[in-house]
Amino acid sequence: IRYALETIKKYPFLGIGLAARDRVFYENQFIMFISEIGVLGLTAFLGIILTIFSAAVSLYRSTESNLIKGFSVGYMGGLLGLLLECNTLVVFLISRIMIPFWLVTAILFWLLREQKKGTYAKIHPEI
Secondary structure (H helix, E strand, C coil): CHHHHHHHHHCCCCCCCCCCCCCCCCCCHHHHHHHHHHHHHHHHHHHHHHHHHHHHHHHHHHCCCHHHHHHHHHHHHHHHHHHHHCCCCCHHHCHHHHHHHHHHHHHHHHHHHHHHHCHHHHHCCCC
16 A cells, blocks of 8 residues: 555656556555556546446336346446455456456446347347
């Protein structure tokens, strides 16, 4: 944390760049983001997370399917769990976590798009 605080004091808005410090291991994703990509980068990251979360809420509200509602609620719970885990681990850099996360996020946005077009209910009325 000492290295991160030094960096935040020197470069608060843009940070020092991703992986600019050798052999520094952060234990908090948010401190790492502020240190490496600054407050502006952290704001952009949180904007992406809020957009994804609002898409999951929108999918939940717009569907009548219990399966899709369950998927969106499970996604929101998983996203909140990852964000809580970010306080003790750099979750968004671990490929074993992030590859499935982004694949499931793509499914979420595909379902939302199909729900808005109304084509999903026509193809799969039983769901």
